[in-house]
Amino acid sequence: MSQNHRPTIHEVAKVAGVSISSVSRALNGNTSNTEMVERVNDAVRQVGYVPSVVAQSLKTRHTGQIAFAMEDIGNAAYLAMVREIQPTLRDVGYRLLLHSTGADVEDELGVLDSLSQNYVDGLVLCPLRVTERHVAALRDTPVPVVVIGLLPDDVPVDNVRADSRVGAGMAVEHLYEAGARRIGFIDGPVDTVPGHARYEGYRRGLDACGLPFDEELVEFADFQFEGGRHGARSLLARTDVDAILGANDLIAVGALHVLRELGRSVPDDVRVIGMDDTTVAATGFPPMSSVSLGSADRGRIAAQLLLRRLDGDTSPPERVTVPPSLTIRESTL
Amino acid sequence: MSQNHRPTIHEVAKVAGVSISSVSRALNGNTSNTEMVERVNDAVRQVGYVPSVVAQSLKTRHTGQIAFAMEDIGNAAYLAMVREIQPTLRDVGYRLLLHSTGADVEDELGVLDSLSQNYVDGLVLCPLRVTERHVAALRDTPVPVVVIGLLPDDVPVDNVRADSRVGAGMAVEHLYEAGARRIGFIDGPVDTVPGHARYEGYRRGLDACGLPFDEELVEFADFQFEGGRHGARSLLARTDVDAILGANDLIAVGALHVLRELGRSVPDDVRVIGMDDTTVAATGFPPMSSVSLGSADRGRIAAQLLLRRLDGDTSPPERVTVPPSLTIRESTL
DNA sequence: TTGAAAGCGTTACCAC
């Protein structure tokens, strides 16, 4: 690690025998004198000059950085997003800043507030929940924000959403078509946005199939593998089912495990389907069907919307809904 | 999104009726006049002032940002690292910049070069391979760098490594103790650093157990689920085994699938163990044993080493090796 | 203790 003085535009100017203005112009392509550009480039190479992005930012008022904030990058859905967002931004020269806010809503608001520090040009935000304070902060952000997730219609911010309600409904209908009549549902916490939406979707799916709703069939867990195991144990201890819908893949795979431990065959005795269509679905045994909520698509679209804003687009806020789709594997055949 | 003029330190000074120097001092705790601090804080609230980190960076020559560069955040090992690095840095006020470089070594070098732009105070780097140019760049970086992975001893940079050779050996010995005598190995590409190390570890493990090496027992695949499936199919078509070591969890879970499809019981007929101890190991069925290479630990340690450097520590480069450990689950009982 | 002023490294305006 060298402690040498890093050359500035002044050194370049001196070596090239021109003014710093000319160097700046040459470097930014604001001159038609190609001989000048040559000279400057030579000098740049000679002194090993690299522009300071910080100084540039101060002057130009943009940073070349975009933040992505979500609860936990360990969550496969957010991971899928970041894998799309990063290359999308990177291709046009933006760096990505990652904020894992944790389950703390305060931290999420902290991210929104910190936007005023102007260290990023924009933000992609996946809020856990949308509180009054979120709305207030979003109404008046210093930089463009795109929200992935449900957002009240009057919040003037680009918004990309999944339709996990429809997705859960699709899952139920798929299970019904596969022959299931008693469909258990292991939901996530019902006070979360996805937990609530999937609960609704489950009920609508039942309605659509003409199946009765029975609370006995519903369990609530956290969105983790162990949650799925516990949920499945309680569910199966209480009643019998011929299918299980897990509110995400980890829950569903947890259920898969419990079923196998109990000696129930999947899919012959019980069909199982998850949501999010992540790696664990494909690597479960048997390979597990899942409802894709288009996380990767949502991430990419969000990034693109943000880039449009940064390009100066001032059209009204966009509202994009990514439709769910079914990935059918052996667990529901 | 507001286009309002954002208040600067000058507005605060005016409202507080003091000079900007005093505001700066008050805000940075470089004054003992508490009445002054009061006044400034009031003014700050009144005008809604938030300091510009860009301007601060230009002056103070540090950015409050640290970059983490690796091949693909989708890789569970890197994911585990980032989940430790981010909170570690965040707790002391650093923001995390993510660089997924992809399989392209050029991009990796690009990250190293871009360090001269001074947009970060430090870097945690997981190189795919370490080339001459890496070494050259690392010898003379403008900011502290910590490398996670193998590094030549003479490169003067903090270094955190796993010991996947020892880890693979441990896996073999564990399988041996569990009763296995014909231990198949599905490695990753042997021209990668981990692929090579694990191959060596496998052979040493066999030696340690007094088992003969047999090339028939070895397959090479990529580090993915499908790779594991293909590798296992080839292996089992060619010869019989009573255990399989996968060079990572995805490979091993792929093998698990193939074994079940072939009606072989795990662990009774064939024991299976993976490496990295990721989610897919725990959610596999049966829950799969795995060699943990301490990815989370490596990430945390790397972050801590970097923070020490940023604190001004100038002691000689540190070389930390995180020992592997065995997580035993049902697949090898 | 406080304020004036000099930078930090750029970009861009404005004369020439």
Place this chain on the structure above:
DNA sequence: GTGGTAACGCTTTCAA
């Protein structure tokens, strides 16, 4: 076209 120079918003030295 080119070069001086004034910002950008802050921290910090130096006098008072």
